[in-house]
Amino acid sequence: MPSFPKPKIPDSIVPPPLRKPGKPGLGGTPKGQAPSDLKTAPPGRQSHGDKLLERGKEAPIDALGWVDQRMAASGFLTGMLYRKVPKGTNWFYTLGSATLFAFVVQAVTGVFLAMYYTPSATQAYASISHINNDVPLGQFVHGMHKWGSSLMVILIFLHMGRTFFFGAYKYPRELNWVIGVVLLILTMTMAFTGYLLPFDQRSFWASIVGININGTGPVVGPYLSDFLRAGPELGATTLSRFYAIHMLLVPGAIIALIGAHMYLVVKLGTTAPPWMKAERPKGASPLAQLDAGANGNGNGDGRVNGHRVDGSPVSGEGSNGAAS
Numbered sequence: 001m002p003s004f005p006k007p008k009i010p011d012s013i014v015p016p017p018l019r020k021p022g023k024p025g026l027g028g029t030p031k032g033q034a035p036s037d038l039k040t041a042p043p044g045r046q047s048h049g050d051k052l053l054e055r056g057k058e059a060p061i062d063a064l065g066w067v068d069q070r071m072a073a074s075g076f077l078t079g080m081l082y083r084k085v086p087k088g089t090n091w092f093y094t095l096g097s098a099t100l101f102a103f104v105v106q107a108v109t110g111v112f113l114a115m116y117y118t119p120s121a122t123q124a125y126a127s128i129s130h131i132n133n134d135v136p137l138g139q140f141v142h143g144m145h146k147w148g149s150s151l152m153v154i155l156i157f158l159h160m161g162r163t164f165f166f167g168a169y170k171y172p173r174e175l176n177w178v179i180g181v182v183l184l185i186l187t188m189t190m191a192f193t194g195y196l197l198p199f200d201q202r203s204f205w206a207s208i209v210g211i212n213i214n215g216t217g218p219v220v221g222p223y224l225s226d227f228l229r230a231g232p233e234l235g236a237t238t239l240s241r242f243y244a245i246h247m248l249l250v251p252g253a254i255i256a257l258i259g260a261h262m263y264l265v266v267k268l269g270t271t272a273p274p275w276m277k278a279e280r281p282k283g284a285s286p287l288a289q290l291d292a293g294a295n296g297n298g299n300g301d302g303r304v305n306g307h308r309v310d311g312s313p314v315s316g317e318g319s320n321g322a323a324s
Contacts, residue, residue, distance in 0.1 A: 086272035
């Protein structure tokens with residue numbers, strides 16, 4: 001049976017959604033213009049080196065995200081770095097951060113010095129001379145550690161003075177003040193124990209004077225002096241004990257207390273300077289009206305149960321606030 005071609009349905013009677021789109025350039029349909037970026041810079045396939053470079057750039061971000069998913073540290077860091085500070089904050093508030101930076105410098109330089117130092121009564125002075133004369137940048141690192149200890153003592157005293165005069169030791173920051181006092185004592189202890197480590201004539205006799213001064217304290221003074229001396233006289237055992245206290249005991253306690261100190265600072269915030277006065281919000285309502293509004297008895301015009309805030313009755317109204 002012969003087949004006949006199907007008649008073409010005119011486009012005029014076909015609904016627009018069902019019409020077949022025409023080819024570009026035919027039937028009055030203009031050809032689309034190619035994007036300008038394709039004309040100037042046609043896309044090319046990324047090489048293997050480019051892919052590795054992109055992965056290398058994203059690796060630190062992926063590593064931080066992996067750690068944050070397991071430690072949830074972003075919330076703590078956000079609260080610490082983006083916390084609100086009181087009005088009037090000035091450069092006096094940076095003394096605590098400066099003291100922390102000084103401690104970090106002491107810790108880093110102390111680690112490098114410990115690599116070459118020998119805590120021996122016969123070799124301590126020679127090892128210090130070797131650091132200053134033979135080790136590259138040894139004298140520079142030793143100088144940073146030596147003068148950095150004095151700088152840390154000065155900074156922590158200034159920080160404690162700022163805290164006292166600004167009244168930052170009051171409620172609810174009493175515990176933070178106690179931690180700061182302990183940190184001050186530990187800083188002085190670290191400076192005192194580190195002074196003997198060169199074991200030269202000056203440090204030897206200065207340490208004897210310091211230990212004898214500790215021995216004059218009441219009750220615990222003689223016991224503390226015997227503990228520091230580690231024997232009847234200052235000698236090799238004293239040097240080993242001072243080195244252990246200076247390198248292990250005191251730095252560990254300082255790190256733990258600094259963590260607690262910073263946690264309380266973030267949690268409780270800082271205090272405003274004493275010359276800054278609290279400002280009352282504008283348009284504040286009287287206390288009695290606020291209480292009445294909380295109890296549902298106020299009418300918003302300064303009256304409470306038909307009486308003014310000062311207790312006088314409103315003329316023309318009864319005790320319940322209604323017209324008499």
